[in-house]
Amino acid sequence: MAKLTASSFLLVLFLSSVSAVTDEDKKEYIVYMGSLSSREDYTPMSHHMSILQEVTGESSIEGRLVRSYKKSFNGFAARLTESEREKVAKMEGVVSVFPNKMLQLQTTSSWDFMGLKEGTKTKRNPTTESDTIIGVIDTGITPESESFSDKGFGHPPKKWKGVCSGSENFTCNNKLIGARDYTSEGTRDTEGHGTHTASTAAGNAVADTSFFGIGNGTVRGGVPAARIAAYKVCTVTGCTSDAILSGFDDAIADGVDLITISIGGKAAANFETDPIAIGAFHAMVKGILTVNAAGNSGPSAETVTGVAPWLLTVAASTTNRGFVTKVVLGNGTALVGKSVNSFDLRGKNYPLVYGKSAASSSCDAEMAGHCSLSCLEKSHVEGKILVCSDPDGLKIAESVGAIAVIYKSLKPDVAFIHHLPASSLQAKDFESLVSYIESTDSPQASVLKTETIFNRTSPVIASFSSRGPNTIAIDILKPDITAPGVEILAAFSPNAEPSEHDTRKVKYSVLSGTSMACPHIAGVAAYIKTFYPKWSPSMIQSAIMTTAWPVNATGTGIASTEFAYGAGHVNPIAALNPGLVYESDKADHVAFLCGMNYTSDILKVITGENITCSEKNDTLPRNLNYPSMSAKLLVSDSNFTVAFNRTLTNVGTPSSTYKSTVVAGHGSKLGVEVTPSVLSFKTVNERQSFRVTVTGSDLDSELPSSANLIWSDGTHTVRSPIVIYADSH
Incomplete structure (x- = not known):
């Protein structure tokens, strides 16, 4: 087979510190090769094997090739010695070598609390909802749970291309339409986490459920008529990068509409070393929104994970x-x-x-x-x-x-x-x-x-919920949104312990964490998609963020600001009719990455393609068309001026006029000028651009200054937080 050129593929390597190997001199690496070649005669598996044979000098690579990615992007996992790794690192097209990581899981009345009432009280689009597929990348699932019964369900959507490979004694149905395992343990959930998150997002309505009489009521997901596909990438010890990438690879190719992944590291990772950021970028390009948990390391600052702008990052808050x-x-x-x-x-x-x-x-x-x-x-x-x-x-x-x-x-x-x-x-x-x-x-x-x-004071951000600022893309506000993540009752695995040293077996249990908040947002995103199937990930994300409720946060300083809750608490009903949305596509995100001064090699790692930024590139990351606006300044900037460029798309009334107002937030007062201050739209999908200029002085290094920009036509309210903060180091 002819050798591919550097323009048609690239290699990215991850060193695994957790994988078991048969030879102590060999370690496991992931070889990520970007986008799949468009050549008709290109066979990914053959290419992967030939690379291994060339590097190892062995005709048989049995025991060397661990996993092959060949559906949504290109690459493989293999066991190599240090000298073999060095050989691969010197091959044409190899971009970087970096460690694999072991990531961790970020662990009923909530839907009523958010306004999505049961039955006819909430507007539904049942046919489209039944055609909606949520991919759950987690610890697997419990197929026998009533939350995943297929009673009343028809055949899976025609777009579904996945399989049910749950292993022995595991059966899918017309509700749970797919299952894949990357752990060698089978897709059955033995931890309870995956079952809990899947049922929170899209579980059936199941009456008279409780944890031994506690929290008694009807348990249900946000889109009970939707389908679920489970991708098991985690065990009790954690979730490996190669498994996570495999989950994304298959989920994208299988035809899911959304991905919910309540997994993350202990700290934010560079995009080029973060398997979730890489997988989610490929998903975004295919029109699939990825919803990710913010992490459970709060209330300390700079603990939020999942910080890429193409991820919808979720904090956890209380219900009533x-x-x-x-x-x-x-x-x-x-x-x-x-x-x-x-x-x-x-x-x-x-x-x-x-x-x-x-x-x-x-x-x-x-x-x-x-x-x-x-x-x-x-x-x-x-x-x-x-x-x-x-x-x-x-x-x-x-x-x-x-x-x-x-x-x-x-x-x-x-x-x-x-x-x-x-x-x-x-x-x-x-x-x-x-x-x-x-x-x-x-x-x-x-x-x-x-x-x-x-009727307690809610929503309030949970103390454990990870806080910003974003340590990677410093001008992107993270987390984006908050949702119920405290004391959530949902389906559980009878094979799991409800608590440590607990021998009881339960079908429903109470868990807390941003892991529980994440599938709430996935359910809301799926709910929106049932009414607007053609909306892009950024449009759905914008609708959720700009219609959010204001919230309160526990703690002082940064812990009690937008760095705890982003745009606010999700409001599913309002998100169905946002009026205006901020759109961004692949090209916008590439320009954003160029604005971060990423090299072509690093861009290849993230996007899977050969991309060269313009030498005259002057795109500032803060000018990504994002629903929030944030900028980090030097504390020495006693007087400052910061500008943000944004574009809004009309998805509401054909002929409408929106006027801007600015509401002060916390910290020192900001001067905010919006130009133009009025936007007039004549048609649906028409776009109008504007500029926000923020001035101020004497920023507090311990407390950001904020304001809210609100566009309103008298019916719709489109709110974006503006946060200016100083380097506290």
Whole structure:
């Protein structure tokens, strides 16, 4: 076979630090080769094998070729020695060599809370919804769940090209139309995470579901009539880059309409080393929107992941429903804690023992107060309620015979499931509990079963939800949007533990995380697509962002600003009728990357194509036609002027006039001028451009300054946040 030229392919290598190998001298690499060749005689697999044979000098490459990408983009995974890797790195067309990464999972009344009511209360387009396919890249799925029953479903859409390869004892149907596994464990979900996210996005409506009576009601996804295809890329140890790329490769070729992926690293990665960014770029080019979780490392700044502008990045927030677990002391005082506790000690008090009072001789009082492993004497704890200054006591409670655990919360706004009666108290209530124990001869208490509360202040951004600023594309505001991600009840795998050391088996469970928020947005995006099947990913993203509700965030400084919630909280009904949208396509994103001064080699890694930026390129990344506007300035810029260029497309009334207004946000006051300040449209799909000039002075390095630009024709409200911030380093 003739050797392809550098213009027709490229190689990108990822070093895997987690893959098992049969020879300690060999390590696993991903060879990513960009876009597929258009040559009719080109066979990807043959090319992959010939490269391996040339590099290794072996006629047989059995055990060398791990995986081959040949549907939506080109490449393969292989086991190579260091010298072989060096040979490949020197081959014509090789762009870069970088480590593979092990990524992690970012882990009912929510749809009512967002306004998507059940039944006839919400406008639906059932025929198109039934033709909509959501690809779920996660831990697999539980095919027997009622949430994925195909009762009432017709045959899969004709566009579907996928398969059901779930392995033994796994069957797809007309609801769950496809399944693929990249872990060698089968597509069945043994973690519960993939089942939970899939049912949140598009699960059937299932009545009378709960977690042992907690959160009882109807569980359903945002688009219950839509189809689901599951791509298992994660196991209990994490999610490898090669598996993630395979999931994207197949999902794009299979014909999915949207991809939801609640996976990410511990920090934002450069686009050229991020398998999600690379896969999502190819998806975007094919008209497929990828929705990604923002991460669970909040409330610290600069923790958000999934920061590419062609990703819709989702933060997590609360709904109007919450779970509380009361602790009733022997003196009658009730302390309101947090947990999802299905056990009930009501009617009987048990002795309380603080970890410090149960210390073994090998531990000091402080370690015992934390209830650290091997720190407590069983004889001092057995038959009592163990009190700990952090959750460590949950790990050892059974081994020391504790009846229940009460601990000081690290995440006071989230309720978690535990394998025994437990409640977490905020610091003030925990100190009251300790004071009661230390001042009472025989302190006692009872931990009650969890109660459901409604009408709390919501939405509020969860403390765990990762915050910006964006550390890679510093002028792109991330996260983009927030959605319910706290205490979400959805389908679960009976093969998974509801909590650590938990032997109970459940079909529905409560989870919290940006992983839970992500499929909510995927469901909303699919809902919009059922009415506008031809809308591009950027149009759907814009509709969701510009119609969002304002929200509140926990914390201070950056943690409580747009860097926590982006454009705001999703409003599905308003997103159906945005009036105007910000559109951007492949060419716009390439110009954006050129504006980041990416070389042609790096552009090949991301786009899969040979692209050369103009030497006179003066495109600023902040001028990408994005629904939000953000700029990072030097703190020394006491007086500044920043401009943003944008274009709006009319998707509302044919003849309409939009007037601009600016509403002040937080931080120092910004001067905002919009030119022109009025946009008049005569036809649908007509485009009008404008410029936003922002002036100000004395930026606070700890708190960004913001405003909101609102375009309105009296019916539609199109809101874009404007955020100016200083380099705090």
